[in-house]
Amino acid sequence: xxxxxRPAVSVKIPPVVTGAINREPASALSMRMTISKVNFFYGAxxxxxxxxxxxxxxxxxxxxxxxxxxxxxxxRTLNRMHETVRGARxxxxxxxxxQNILAQDVTAHRRRVGMVFQRPNPFPKSIFDNVAxxxxxxxxxxxxxxxxxxxxxxxxxxxxxxxxLHKSAYELSGGQQQRLCIAxxxxxxxxxxxxxxxxxxxxxxxxxxIEELLVQLKDICTIAIVTHNMQQAARVSDFTAFLLTGQLxxxxxxxxxxTTPGDPRTEAYITGRFG
Amino acid sequence: xxxxxxxxxxxxxxxxxxxxxxxxxEGDEIARMITFLFAASVVLVTVLLVVxxxxxxxxxxxxxxxxxxxxxxxxxxFDQFGALxxxxxxxxxxxxxxxxxxxxxxxxxxxxxxxxxxxxxxxxEFFIDLLAAVPSVIYGLLGVFIVVPLMRDYLQPGLKxxxxxxxxxxxxxxxxxxxxxxxxxxxxxxxxxxxxxxEVLLSVPRDQREAALxxxxxRWEATWKVVVPFARGGIMGSxxxxxxxxxxxxxxxTMVIGNNPIVSASxxxxxxxxxxxxxxxxxxxxxxxxxxxxxxxxxxxFILTFVLNGLARLLIVATSQRGAxxxxx
Amino acid sequence: MNARLHWRKFLSAFMLTMTGVCALxxxxxxxxxxxxxxxHGGASISWNFFTKLPAPVGEAGGGMANAIVGSGKLLLLxxxxxxxxxxxxxxxxxxxxxxxxxxxxxxxxxLLNGVPSIVIGIFAYALAVLPFKHFSTLAGGFALGLMMxxxxxxxxxxxxxxxxxxxxxxxxxxxxxxWKTITSVIVPAAYRGILTAILLAFARVAGETAxxxxxxxxNRFWSxxxxxxxxxxxxxxxxxxxxxxxxxxxxxxxxxxxxxGLILIINIVARAILSRGIAVPRA
Numbered sequence: 001x002x003x004x005x006r007p008a009v010s011v012k013i014p015p016v017v018t019g020a021i022n023r024e025p026a027s028a029l030s031m032r033m034t035i036s037k038v039n040f041f042y043g044a045x046x047x048x049x050x051x052x053x054x055x056x057x058x059x060x061x062x063x064x065x066x067x068x069x070x071x072x073x074x075x076r077t078l079n080r081m082h083e084t085v086r087g088a089r090x091x092x093x094x095x096x097x098x099q100n101i102l103a104q105d106v107t108a109h110r111r112r113v114g115m116v117f118q119r120p121n122p123f124p125k126s127i128f129d130n131v132a133x134x135x136x137x138x139x140x141x142x143x144x145x146x147x148x149x150x151x152x153x154x155x156x157x158x159x160x161x162x163x164x165l166h167k168s169a170y171e172l173s174g175g176q177q178q179r180l181c182i183a184x185x186x187x188x189x190x191x192x193x194x195x196x197x198x199x200x201x202x203x204x205x206x207x208x209x210i211e212e213l214l215v216q217l218k219d220i221c222t223i224a225i226v227t228h229n230m231q232q233a234a235r236v237s238d239f240t241a242f243l244l245t246g247q248l249x250x251x252x253x254x255x256x257x258x259t260t261p262g263d264p265r266t267e268a269y270i271t272g273r274f275g
Numbered sequence: 276x277x278x279x280x281x282x283x284x285x286x287x288x289x290x291x292x293x294x295x296x297x298x299x300x301e302g303d304e305i306a307r308m309i310t311f312l313f314a315a316s317v318v319l320v321t322v323l324l325v326v327x328x329x330x331x332x333x334x335x336x337x338x339x340x341x342x343x344x345x346x347x348x349x350x351x352x353f354d355q356f357g358a359l360x361x362x363x364x365x366x367x368x369x370x371x372x373x374x375x376x377x378x379x380x381x382x383x384x385x386x387x388x389x390x391x392x393x394x395x396x397x398x399x400e401f402f403i404d405l406l407a408a409v410p411s412v413i414y415g416l417l418g419v420f421i422v423v424p425l426m427r428d429y430l431q432p433g434l435k436x437x438x439x440x441x442x443x444x445x446x447x448x449x450x451x452x453x454x455x456x457x458x459x460x461x462x463x464x465x466x467x468x469x470x471x472x473x474e475v476l477l478s479v480p481r482d483q484r485e486a487a488l489x490x491x492x493x494r495w496e497a498t499w500k501v502v503v504p505f506a507r508g509g510i511m512g513s514x515x516x517x518x519x520x521x522x523x524x525x526x527x528x529t530m531v532i533g534n535n536p537i538v539s540a541s542x543x544x545x546x547x548x549x550x551x552x553x554x555x556x557x558x559x560x561x562x563x564x565x566x567x568x569x570x571x572x573x574x575x576x577f578i579l580t581f582v583l584n585g586l587a588r589l590l591i592v593a594t595s596q597r598g599a600x601x602x603x604x
Numbered sequence: 605m606n607a608r609l610h611w612r613k614f615l616s617a618f619m620l621t622m623t624g625v626c627a628l629x630x631x632x633x634x635x636x637x638x639x640x641x642x643x644h645g646g647a648s649i650s651w652n653f654f655t656k657l658p659a660p661v662g663e664a665g666g667g668m669a670n671a672i673v674g675s676g677k678l679l680l681l682x683x684x685x686x687x688x689x690x691x692x693x694x695x696x697x698x699x700x701x702x703x704x705x706x707x708x709x710x711x712x713x714x715l716l717n718g719v720p721s722i723v724i725g726i727f728a729y730a731l732a733v734l735p736f737k738h739f740s741t742l743a744g745g746f747a748l749g750l751m752m753x754x755x756x757x758x759x760x761x762x763x764x765x766x767x768x769x770x771x772x773x774x775x776x777x778x779x780x781x782x783w784k785t786i787t788s789v790i791v792p793a794a795y796r797g798i799l800t801a802i803l804l805a806f807a808r809v810a811g812e813t814a815x816x817x818x819x820x821x822x823n824r825f826w827s828x829x830x831x832x833x834x835x836x837x838x839x840x841x842x843x844x845x846x847x848x849x850x851x852x853x854x855x856x857x858x859x860x861x862x863x864x865g866l867i868l869i870i871n872i873v874a875r876a877i878l879s880r881g882i883a884v885p886r887a
Contacts, residue, residue, distance in 0.1 A: 079489055086392065108609060111491030121482040124505050134490035137500070139608055181486070188490060306783040310696035313689050314709045317753060321712040324719065324727045331730055382626030390620055391627070399631055401875070406634045408871050409864060410811020412838045416845050416860045417637060420644075420853070465630050493616035523720025525814040526838075530846060550722045554817055557729065573726045577719060584718035 032057040032192055032222040033078060033113075038092035040073055040082070040246075047073055049246045051092075055192065060214060060223040062237035062254070064230060066274060070246040071226045075194050078224065079113040080106050096191070111138060114190035118197045120177035122169035122184070127161050130169050130180055134188035147187055154220065155183035156213050175206020182213065186221075193217065195225040199232065211236050230270055234258050242266045325577075332571035334564055343571065349536045349552075351561045356568035358575070360536040364453065364546035365576075368528060369521040371457025371542065372464055377514055379461075380468030381503075384510075387469070388476035389484075389498050400470060407466035415530035418459040423450040423531055426458075431543055446541040451533040454542040459527050464517035471516060475509030475594050476502060508597070512590030519583040523576055525550035549576050638864075645861025648854040653862075658824050658835075664851050668859055670826050674741070674834035675810070678820060681745020681830070682752055682809055687802055689749075690756025697757070698764035699786055710758070717754035724750055725815035733819055739833035744820030748809040755805035763797030764790060796877055803874035807867045813838035837863045 031054035040048035048070050055061050055078075063071040073082070080101065082088040094101050101109050111134070122130050131148045140147055148165075152158040157179040161172070169180055178198060185193060195214070199207040214223055214236050227233050233240050234254060241251040242263075250257060250266045261267045268274060335343065335356065346357025383403075387396045427450030434444045479502050487497035503510070533545020534555060549572045560566035652667045659666030693713075697706050728747035733739055767790050775785040791798070813836075816822075820834045822843065827834035837859050844856035 081485060081489060084485065084488065105609065105613075107491050107493050107613065110489055115486075115489040117482050117486060119482065121480065121486050123483065123486070123501050133487070133500070137490070137492055137496050137612070184486075185490065300781075302784075303782040306786070307696070307700045310692045310700060313692035314696040314701065314705070316689055317693050317709055317716070317757060318712040320750065320753070321716050323731070324716070324723075327727055327730050328723070331726075379626045379630060382623040383630045386620075386623035386627040390623065399627060402631050402634050405868060405871060406630075406637075408807060408811075408867055409634075409637060410813070410838060410867065412811065412813045412841050412845075413637070413641070413860050413864050416841055416856060417640060419845050420857075421640060462633055465633075469630060493612050495616035495619045496612065499619070519718065523722065525720070525722045526842060530842070550720060550814070553722050553726065554814055557726065557818055558821070570726060570730075573723045577723050580718055580720055581715065584714075588714070 029054075029059075030057045031055060032097065033224075034093075034095045035074075035078075036093045036095070038074070038077065038090065038094065040070070040077065040091070041089040042085070043087040047246050048077075051243075051246075051248045053241055053248060053251060055222055055224050056239060057222050058218050059238040060218055060225060060236055061239040061241065062233040063224065063226045063241050063243060064228070064233050064269075065243035065249075066269065067228070068245075069243040071243050072196055074243070075196055075224060075226045076115075078192065078194055079110050079115050081110075081115065111188050112190055113192045113194060114185035114188065116178070116181050116185055116193065116195045116198050119201045120174055120181055122172075122177050122180050125169060126166045127169050127172070127180060128165040131183050131187050133184065138188060148183075151183040151187040154186050154217065155179045156209065157183055173206070175202050175209060178202060178206065178210060179213070182210070182217075186217075190221060192222045192224065195223065197226055197228060200228065207232075230258075242269060244269070328570060328574040328577055332567050332574050335567040335571045338564065339568075343568075347536075347538055351556075351565050354562055354564050356565065358549075358568070358572055360538050361547050361549045361552050361572060362575070363538045364456075364532065364536075365522055365548040365550070367453050367542075367546065368456040368460055368532065368548060369518055371454060372460035372521045373514065373518060375458065375461035376465045376468055376517060380465045380513075380517070381472055381510060383465075383469045384472035384476055385498060385503070387473045389494075389502065396473075400473065403466045403469050407470070409463075411463070411524060411526040412530075414459055414463055414527040418455065418527055418531040422455055422459055426450045426452075426455045430454075435543075442540040443542050446539070446543045448543055449533065449545060451531050451545050452541075452543050453532065453539075453546045456528045456532040456546075456548070457542070459531055460521045460524060463524065463527060464521050467517045467520060468513045471513035471591060472506070472510045475506040475513070475591065478509075478595050479505045505597075506594055508590045509594035512587040512594070515583045515587035515590065519580045519587065522583070523550060523580050524548075525554050529554050549573075641857065641861045641864055644854070644857035645859075648858035649861065650858075653855065653858050657826065658840075661849065666851070666855070668835070668837065668840055668855060670823060671835040671837045671840040671859070672862075674820065674823070674827055675836045675838075677741055677827075677830070677834060678744045678748055678816070678836055679806065679810060681742065682748035683802075683806060685745060685749030686752030686805065686809075687756055690753045690801075690805070691760055691798070693753075694757050694760035694764060695786060695791075697761045699782065699790070710761075713754040713757045716750065717758075720814075721751065721812050722814040725818045728815055729818035738831075739819060739821035740831045741820055741827060741834045742830050744816050744834065744836070745830075747815035747819045748812060751809050751812065751815070752805040755808060756801055759801030759804070760794075760798050763794040763801070766797070767793045796880070800874045800878040803870050803877075807870040807874070810870070811838055811863060811867055813842055 033055040035051055035053040038048055038051040039046060051074060063075060065071050076082050077090055077094060082090060083106065090102070096109070096112065123133060125133070128148055131151050132144050135144050135147050149158060149162075152161065157176060160176060169177060172180060199210055202210070211232060214225065217223060225237065237254050239251065240254045240257045242249045242257065244265055250261060250263045252262070257266065258270060261270060339346075339356065343356070343358050344362060345359060346355075347359045348355050348357045349360065350356070387399055391399065427448050431448035431450070431454070435448065438444045483505055484497050484502050487501040488494070492500070528548050529551035532548060532551060534547055534551060535545040536547045536552070537544065539546065553569050553572055557566070557569050560569060652665055654667060654672065655669050656665065656667030657670055658668070693709065697709055701709070724747055728743055728750065732743035732746050771789055771793060772785055775789045780788070816836050816839050820836055820839070822839050823833045823835045841856050841859045841863065844852040844859070
């Protein structure tokens with residue numbers, strides 16, 4: 001089954017109730033995903049407090065904040081990965097194209113919202129089989145070899161591996177493995193791609209390659225990225241959300257957040273007063 | 276730590292403390308030597324064992340050469356000794372046990388590692404470890420009084436009726452035989468497969484499973500197509516360990532296999548195993564050649580289990596290291 | 605949801621349930637074993653069982669007193685032989701030895717551990733029975749002791765190594781010799797693990813039969829001293845189970861219950877000792 005790309009629904013970000021500073025233009029932008037009044041708990045401990053946010057279609061949105069602020073937790077709710085942890089509980093609403101993701105079948109949903117992890121984690125299979133994995137389990141209308149090539153081209157890896165598709169993925173370098181993981185995620189044509197600190201385990205050159213990639217990938221899907229590297233957020237993203245101890249403090253177009261932050265806490269963080 | 280000196284090896288301003296030091300060192304030296312002797316005795320005993328097996332079978336090895344493994348005649352009266360029935364029986368019963376124990380064991384390990392909440396998994400693992408502690412003769416006891424009658428009265432006739440066209444399931448239903456021994460062995464080796472496989476599955480990095488799930492896999496697909504293949508080396512290792520145990524098992528097998536040295540295609544047939552014939556005949560060996568042939572069988576068993584155990588260890592260590600090397604996201 | 609997804613989800617639920625079934629089957633086997641032993645063995649346990657010698661064939665009222673005492677003697681010998689070698693050998697490995705020697709000793713121990721018990725029996729027969737031309741309790745103890753060595757050695761070494769460097773260095777800094785450090789600081793710190801290892805090794809050999817067939821052999825009467833063949837619980841279970849007498853079968857069940865009960869209790873106690881926390885955290 002091939003997920004049909006739905007037209008992005010124009011949804012305004014719901015009225016802000018927590019006082020988070022929210023400065024992007026209300027009407028012009030369409031939101032692929034909207035997060036409303038999300039509270040998150042690990043057992044009795046609450047880690048996200050009343051978060052309201054929109055992930056704009058075909059744009060890159062970054063989530064920044066100090067360690068433990070909840071940015072990864074928030075990201076992982078978007079593809080319901082929090083459900084793999086016992087005792088994790090989500091309250092609130094998360095919409096993908098206007099539909100509540102919590103009401104959908106989780107397996108089908110995760111095909112529409114893909115994820116790339118912090119450390120490259122290719123499967124113990126060949127390069128080809130890694131990318132083909134999602135296609136094989138979900139069934140694919142296009143021939144698999146074609147789809148694999150397309151994904152590898154999109155993740156700027158094709159030229160480097162086209163003659164070695166049947167080698168083990170572990171023979172690739174760290175940066176190549178991460179691009180392979182991106183290709184693997186792209187192969188099932190997700191509407192949204194989530195990246196959780198994708199470059200933190202990589203060298204600067206690989207990091208630069210992936211940042212370049214993300215800017216190009218915008219055209220084919222919507223991107224949300226968690227990063228602890230503010231320069232990276234400034235370089236690649238269109239919108240930035242700043243979180244602190246589970247609360248959304250500020251959410252603005254990136255240039256605005258970094259040059260004229262509205263909240264003093266945002267300013268303190270981006271100027272490095274804490275981190 | 277009073278320093279009283281009596282003899283001072285060499286004079287000097289700190290003669291007292293020097294003697295103390297040298298006495299200390301001497302004490303340590305003695306300790307080192309004594310503990311070394313104990314450690315060395317372990318090596319000594321092991322070497323002796325191998326030598327004994329080799330030397331003790333020299334007559335048989337020279338007399339029969341490789342035909343020892345191809346001939347079926349085991350005749351103490353005429354001093355003719357062919358090991359084929361015992362090798363056959365050992366391999367067949369071990370094979371049957373694996374056919375039963377491997378799917379059950381891996382299935383249980385998957386449940387314990389991937390599905391069960393941590394406390395349930397630990398509790399069940401505790402019971403399974405206890406199962407591994409049950410001695411062979413007790414399995415034999417249960418085999419003789421529970422499994423054999425069940426086989427004779429229900430399972431064997433049942434198999435004959437449904438699958439009797441296969442040569443595997445033909446012949447009279449005695450109750451004892453290859454199949455019975457294989458079933459009892461399966462029960463004995465399952466704990467090894469479960470506990471080692473569970474451990475290697477638990478050591479697979481979390482983000483392998485998460486990556487599979489995030490691509491839209493069902494839980495089973497993530498487990499079977501990603502986590503289990505990642506751990507396949509260690510799981511193979513657990514199977515080798517189980518096989519080594521099944522090959523060397525003596526008491527339970529000899530109590531339910533029928534002790535009949537023949538090679539037969541039927542699983543219902545009574546048979547014999549290497550360990551069983553050694554157990555039954557060693558102390559009553561009628562001639563030196565008889566005795567040495569039995570020792571040669573022991574040597575065969577030793578080599579088989581040695582190789583399997585070695586391979587198993589390599590596989591298990593390699594898999595755990597791969598998991599650790601990948602790191603857990 | 606389309607048909608393919610429906611099928612995949614069904615398959616997932618089905619297979620995962622099957623793994624639960626596998627786990628259930630595997631664990632229930634233990635309970636079946638215990639159940640049968642308690643049921644059959646419990647009925648046959650009697651005062652006679654513990655106090656009387658085996659009766660002549662056909663006569664009722666015999667017991668396994670000599671086998672119980674025999675097992676006790678064999679295990680005592682095994683412990684006296686195997687534990688010191690394992691223990692002091694482990695001290696050498698953990699505290700004194702260099703890399704190559706340690707590797708060889710460990711390799712030998714692992715090899716010994718993997719040897720099938722029947723082959724250990726052959727070895728003990730060749731070394732301790734043939735030269736003396738008779739079976740004996742000593743030979744049986746030797747065979748069982750051999751089997752205790754590797755378990756004791758490897759586990760003790762592991763627990764000794766897990767004692768943190770800081771403790772050793774503190775003792776050394778106070779001027780203690782290496783040996784004194786070992787005896788007064790390191791071994792006491794690791795004692796829980798070492799004790800557990802010894803108990804587990806003991807439980808392992810308590811049930812071994814095959815090596816005894818060629819060494820202690822068996823005895824229908826009391827065995828005097830250490831140089832005579834002796835009965836043992838596992839060997840009696842074997843002999844009685846395959847014999848055609850109902851009374852003997854009942855006694856075999858009783859013996860099985862006693863033996864398994866003993867082994868399981870030791871195992872549980874050993875694990876309890878260990879889980880109460882070893883004195884020092886593992887490395």
